[in-house]
Amino acid sequence: MSRVTVLAESCKGVEDCGLCLEECPADVFEPAGQSNARGYLPAFAAREDACTGCEACMRICPDFAVIVKAKRSSGKEVGDA
Numbered sequence: 001m002s003r004v005t006v007l008a009e010s011c012k013g014v015e016d017c018g019l020c021l022e023e024c025p026a027d028v029f030e031p032a033g034q035s036n037a038r039g040y041l042p043a044f045a046a047r048e049d050a051c052t053g054c055e056a057c058m059r060i061c062p063d064f065a066v067i068v069k070a071k072r073s074s075g076k077e078v079g080d081a
C-alpha cells in the first residue's frame with residue numbers, strides 16, 4: 001500500500017500535461033476539483049487505495065509534483081519514526 005501525494009501548486013495541470021493520468025496502470029488519478037494558484041487544474045490521487053506503488057507517476061511527472069511513499073501495514077509511511 002502506498003501514499004500518493006500530488007503537490008498541487010507544482011502541477012502544470014491535467015489539460016496541458018496529464019501524464020500521470022495516462023501512465024498510472026491503476027487509474028488512481030483524476031482532475032482535482034479546483035485550480036491551483038497559477039490557474040491550472042492539478043491532478044489528484046482520488047483512488048489512492050488502488051495504487052500498486054509502481055512509481056511510474058513519480059518518474060513521468062516533468063515537474064516532480066507526485067510523491068509516492070510506501071506504507072507499512074500499520075498505516076505509517078516508511079521513514080516515519
Ligand code: SF4
Nearest residue numbers: 024051052054055057
Ligand atoms: S505509483 Fe503506480 S499505481 Fe500508484 S499512483 Fe503512481 S502510477 Fe499509479
Ligand code: SF4
Nearest residue numbers: 011012017018020061
Ligand atoms: S504528470 Fe505531474 S505535472 Fe503532469 S498532470 Fe500529473 S502531477 Fe501534474
